[in-house]
Amino acid sequence: MGLNLGLIVSALGGELHGDPAQEIxxxxxxxxxxxxxxxxLSHPKYQQxxxxxxxxxxxxxxxxRAxxxxRGPCILTDEPYLYFARLTQLWKKTQHIRHKNQPNIHPSAVVDPEAHVHHxxxxxxxxxVERGARxxxxxxxxxxxxxxxNCVLGMRCLVHSGVVIGSDGFGFAPHDGAWEKIEQLGAVRIGDDVEIGANTCIDRGALDDTVIxxxxxxxxxxxxxxxxxxxxxxxxxGCAGVAGSATIGAHCTxxxxxxxxxxxxxxxxxxxSASSVVTRSIAQPGHYTGFFPLDDNARWEKNAASLKQLASLRERIRSLENKLKTLDSP
Amino acid sequence: MGLNLGLIVSALGGELHGDPAQEIxxxxxxxxxxxxxxxxLSHPKYQQxxxxxxxxxxxxxxxxRAxxxxRGPCILTDEPYLYFARLTQLWKKTQHIRHKNQPNIHPSAVVDPEAHVHHxxxxxxxxxVERGARxxxxxxxxxxxxxxxNCVLGMRCLVHSGVVIGSDGFGFAPHDGAWEKIEQLGAVRIGDDVEIGANTCIDRGALDDTVIxxxxxxxxxxxxxxxxxxxxxxxxxGCAGVAGSATIGAHCTxxxxxxxxxxxxxxxxxxxSASSVVTRSIAQPGHYTGFFPLDDNARWEKNAASLKQLASLRERIRSLENKLKTLDSP
Amino acid sequence: MGLNLGLIVSALGGELHGDPAQEIxxxxxxxxxxxxxxxxLSHPKYQQxxxxxxxxxxxxxxxxRAxxxxRGPCILTDEPYLYFARLTQLWKKTQHIRHKNQPNIHPSAVVDPEAHVHHxxxxxxxxxVERGARxxxxxxxxxxxxxxxNCVLGMRCLVHSGVVIGSDGFGFAPHDGAWEKIEQLGAVRIGDDVEIGANTCIDRGALDDTVIxxxxxxxxxxxxxxxxxxxxxxxxxGCAGVAGSATIGAHCTxxxxxxxxxxxxxxxxxxxSASSVVTRSIAQPGHYTGFFPLDDNARWEKNAASLKQLASLRERIRSLENKLKTLDSP
Structure with missing residues (x-):
């Protein structure tokens, strides 16, 4: 089934200049x-x-607008990138209509009789899907x-292939040089409209739940x-990692x-920023970064070697300042 | 089935002050x-x-003790965190008893007839589980x-969902600008009491085995x-990576x-430490670290820019020291 | 089935000095x-x-040669490491002959009737393997x-366990503090002779395809x-990450x-290099690096603390240089 411009603006709004019958x-x-x-055109910089x-x-x-x-036919909207996002959704829906009559639970899936899967x-x-999961x-x-x-996902979530929700958290008590398992008795609770990418892992809580x-x-x-x-x-x-019991606020990236x-x-x-390590709690909203800037390998080697002496370089600067002060004002 | 305090101390030891019949x-x-x-209470700092x-x-x-x-009912023990770990194990065992009559090999698993799975x-x-695996x-x-x-796991191991044991090691001989596959003829040998987290990968050896x-x-x-x-x-x-043929000692983290x-x-x-890169062998036990400290992005940008000139800054300090020496002792 | 030296050199070439009937x-x-x-012996440094x-x-x-x-029996060749690679291939082929009569599509695999799998x-x-995949x-x-x-793999590719090809790219339009999904309408196109390691993920394109x-x-x-x-x-x-719409050239590592x-x-x-972050396009071939060098934790702490003041240290050096210039040439 095709889409024409008229159907698009009737579904998504926007001001159409062009032929509504034009097939897309x-x-x-x-x-x-x-x-x-x-x-x-999501950003004026691509105007050319x-x-x-x-x-x-x-x-x-x-x-x-002008x-x-x-140029020719256009749909004018206040938020073209958002409009584009919704258009992709409309497009996908249209393309997939003929496949809708697949069973909701694939026959090869292993769903425990005590799991609760919404129809x-x-x-x-x-x-x-193990028992007690929702x-x-x-x-x-x-x-x-x-x-x-016992792990719970809310409504309208999308979970990609290979995801593991509810693996054991990494908890052990040291004992005589070995590790004694702390059974992870909590679960994972995931809200609505959450998307989880391929092969991502979310561990169950030790006593309480892990919460998304x-x-x-x-x-x-x-x-x-x-x-x-x-x-x-x-x-x-991708590839980010959040260690146990960290609490990350809303609207973060x-x-x-x-x-x-x-x-x-x-x-x-x-x-x-990418590849940065958060080692302390952060109370102020803002943009935080910490990674070594990329450089030509030879220059990196020199700078990295100097870095290992940075604290002593700082001392030498201080010492120079003191000496100079003495010279300056004898 | 419930647990009471009496059953807990009879299973795990410790000095109970309280009613053994108290259900948990x-x-x-x-x-x-x-x-x-x-x-x-695992640590005195939470005493409050x-x-x-x-x-x-x-x-x-x-x-x-005092x-x-x-406060009231307590179990006194020399190692409360270890006691807690064992309690979680006891708790889990108690909760799962009714599910014990599941088959040991799930009918949907694909176990090669030439694999050896302990009963x-x-x-x-x-x-x-492929052929030759144990x-x-x-x-x-x-x-x-x-x-x-041919990969082997010992006794009492716990392997979480998505784990891949025995994928090919990453081995290629360069040839005319392309890569010639080195077939990975070794396997993976895993000892007893090993736990492997979700989606972790352990590659098979090239000729000898990878060993955990x-x-x-x-x-x-x-x-x-x-x-x-x-x-x-x-x-x-999580997310750590160990490249080929590295040997990591015992009792490391x-x-x-x-x-x-x-x-x-x-x-x-x-x-x-987290996010550190080990580039040389380490012969001395100890704690090693190497990551860029997190900072406000604007300050990071300044410091990162200076970092690219660190070797030359060092030269400038040396030069200042020399000049000052000349001035100082003419 | 065994291999002897004669069979090896007749398959792979090289100059044999020794008994062709010697079983390996x-x-x-x-x-x-x-x-x-x-x-x-892949490298002269292991000659001993x-x-x-x-x-x-x-x-x-x-x-x-000498x-x-x-030492004794040998196969002489211009490229011993390449020869070794091909030997591993020959070896594997010989070992696996008896297993060749397995079905090409494992009965437990879920292959869509509209997928195209070469015989x-x-x-x-x-x-x-979903519909439209090749x-x-x-x-x-x-x-x-x-x-x-709709994802496509070429000829002679090897894809290891847990790989996900064609998960959605990470694309969202921000809207009122939430994220609006951009459906990922492209696919993944993978050429010939590509090898993909365990649990690696390759996302489908937003509009065009992701290409390997x-x-x-x-x-x-x-x-x-x-x-x-x-x-x-x-x-x-392993564990490398390439963010959306990056273009990486040929013959890179x-x-x-x-x-x-x-x-x-x-x-x-x-x-x-490992653990480096590429933040700008790179137009020149070469070797690039950017990670914090590992150090004893105590020394790292000192240097990392100084690093947070590096831009101001640079200022202090400049100021010292200026003062010294004034002193030097009054």
Whole structure:
């Protein structure tokens, strides 16, 4: 089933300049869009690409009304990037209509009779949902996801392939040079509208639960330790790791490969750069960074060697300052 | 089935002050424990929480006998954290008794007829155990684990969902600008009492085996390269990576996201901080660290820019020192 | 079935000095090879091990003809490491002949009727291949691999257990403090002779495809974001992460745990050290590094503290230089 411009604006709003009957064959970036495709200008800095785009129609900010209309057919909207996002959703829905008659629980999935799966939830092939687990309305598990005992997902969550929810937290008591297992008796509680990327792991709590609040977005290969709490609408990029019992506020962003150590508290609105290590609690919203800047290897080697003497270099500067003071004012 | 205080001390020892018939409904931290729950004080610094805890009973060090008894029912023990660990084990066992009659090999698991699975081992749903693999007594594979050809796990291991044991090591010979595969002919040998976290990978050796010794604890999303050897009771936190042919001693700890480069030897008793990179062998036990300290992004930018000139700053200090020497002693 | 030296040189070439009828029982490093095993000397620096090796035969560079023949049986070749690589392939093939009559698609795999799997491809146990996906000739998926809708793998690829190809890219439009999903409408296109390590994830593109070119080798637990392009014969070590829309050239190497930020372009022939963060495009081939050097924790603490004042230390040096200039030339 196709989409035309008229159907799009009747579903998503916006001010259409162009033929409502124009069929749309796809969505593409400005530069590569061909005749028949719909494109969008998300940021004024790409304005130059607008003029030359061959797209059938372009989604543009109302602020660029004149430029857009000079080019040709367009949909004007206050938030073109948001409009684009919703268009992708509409597009996907249209494309997938014919596949809707698949069973909601794939026959190869292993769902415990004591698990609670909402009738509108979809459980992909080869998933495992253990007893006591709860999967909310319209939540989708892609293939090969594990939801372990008593873990709870809210509504409209999307969980990608390979995710493990409810593995044991990493808890051991040292004893005679070995490690005594602390059984992880808590579970994982995930709110509504949470997306969890491929092969990400969320450990169950030791006594209480690990909690992921509404609207959180986790990318792939992320590690969330036991008893962590991630606040609403926080987003984390791939390969990030959050150690046990850390509390991360709402509306934070955590960059790829960043590490948050255990038992810390990070306030709302904190942004951590990629590959940075958070070693102390952060009470102030803001942007925090800590990684070694990339350099040509030879220069890095020299600077890295000097870095190992930095504290003594500082002493030498102090000593120079003192000597100079003596010389200066004898 | 419930647990009462009498059953607990008869199983785990300790000096009970309180009613042995008191039923326990759960285990909880001091601050949140409600009437009926058992709690523990693992460290004297939380002593203040003891006084106000509503727990039915608290596990406390014998050193705090007076304080504990002043509050009310308690179990006194020399090692309260260890006691707590064992209590969680006892608790879990009690809770799970009714589920014990599940088959040891889940019918959805794919176990090769030429694999050797001990009759007491448990293989979870949708696991794959390839031919020649050996799974020891009382070892448990959670759902969706792969144990590839000829890999061996000892007794009482716990392997979490998504783990891959015996994937090929990353070995290629460069040839005409491309990579020629080196088939990985070794396997993985894992000792007794090893725990392996969700989605962790342990590669098979190139010629010899990759070896994980007894009592090693690996958290989630860890990468262990081919021919690595990890010594007894070493623990690694999530997202750590160990490159090929590294040898890590016994009783080490490797922090989250840390990287150990290939072909290195790390002695027993070495502790590596999170996100640190080990680039040379370490012969001395101790605590080693190497990550850029987190800072406000603007300050980080300034310091990072200066860092790229650190070697030349060092030269400038030396030059200043020389000049000052000349001035000082003309 | 066994291999003897004669069969080996007739398959792989090289100049044999020794008995062609000598049976080979295995391949082993020089130091541990026992009588009956074949070994190799890949680098002249291990020459000392040659003399004492008990191997039945050793693969050696023609440059070390005299030394090799003085020891005993050998195969002389211009590229002993490449020869070794091919020997491992020959060895594996010989060992696996008897298992060849397994079905190409494991009965437990879930392959959509609208997926296209070449008749010579092998799909392991508990894999999921979704509709529209294409698996090329002689490509092998190990157990528990996901290839999502419309993703394409070329010929002779090897995909290890737990890999997820075609999970959604991480794309959201911010809206009223929450995140609006951007459906990921592209796919993943993977060339020929690509190897993908265990639990690695490759996200589908937002509009266009994510592309992995011929001969690329990815280790375990790597994250490849949406719309990334990785050029021919580039190799990445474990735990590396490449953020969305980055373009990496051909013949690059990316070290373990390294991070490449989004929308960057890295030219051909760039080598990134382990745990380094690439924050800008790199136009020049070369070796680039950026990680904090490991140190004893106490020294690291001192240096890290000083690092937070580095920009001001630089100012103090400048100020000292100025003062000294004034003193020097009054």
């Amino acid at each position: 064959t796809g969505i593409a970036p400005l530069e590569t869009a061909t005749v028949g495709q719909l494109s969008f 690409q607008l003029t030359h785009s061959q797209a059938a129609c372009v989604i543009v900010s109302t602020q660029l 430029e857009a209309m000079a 509108s939830a979809r459980i992909g092939a080869l998933c495992v 999967i909310g309305a319209d939540t989708e598990l892609k293939p090969r996801v594990t939801v372990a005992e 609040e509404d609207g959180v977005k986790l990318d792939n290969l992320i590690q969330i330790g036991h008893n962590v709490r991630v606040g609403k609408h926080t987003a984390m990029a 955590i960059g790829g490969g960043a590490v948050v150590l255990g038992h810390l508290t990070i306030s709302d609105g904190v942004h951590i | 409904t759960g285990i909880a931290p001091l601050e949140t424990a409600t009437v009926g729950q058992l709690s523990f 929480q003891l006084t106000h805890s509503q727990a039915a009973c608290v596990i406390v060090s014998t050193q705090l 304080e504990a008894m002043a 007491s081992a448990r293989i979870g749903a949708l696991c794959v 799974i020891g007594a009382d070892t448990e594979l959670k759902p969706r684990v792969t144990v590839a050809e 010794e007894d009592g090693v604890k690996l958290d989630n999303l860890i990468q262990i390269g081919h021919n690595v050897r990890v010594g007894k009771h070493t623990a690694m936190a 490797i922090g989250g996201g840390a990287v150990v480069l290939g072909h290195l030897t790390i002695s027993d008793g070495v502790h590596i | 029982t295995g391949i082993a490093p020089l130091e541990t090879a026992t009588v009956g095993q074949l070994s190799f 091990q040659l003399t004492h090796s008990q191997a039945a035969c050793v693969i050696v560079s023609t440059q070390l 030394e090799a023949m003085a 010579s491809a092998r799909i392991g146990a508990l894999c999921v 698996i090329g000739a002689d490509t092998e998926l190990k157990p528990r691999v996901t290839v999502a809708e 070119e011929d001969g690329v080798k990815l280790d375990n637990l790597i994250q490849i974001g949406h719309n990334v392009r990785v050029g021919k014969h580039t190799a990445m070590a 990316i070290g373990g745990g390294a991070v490449v930020l989004g929308h960057l372009t890295i030219s051909d022939g760039v080598h990134i």
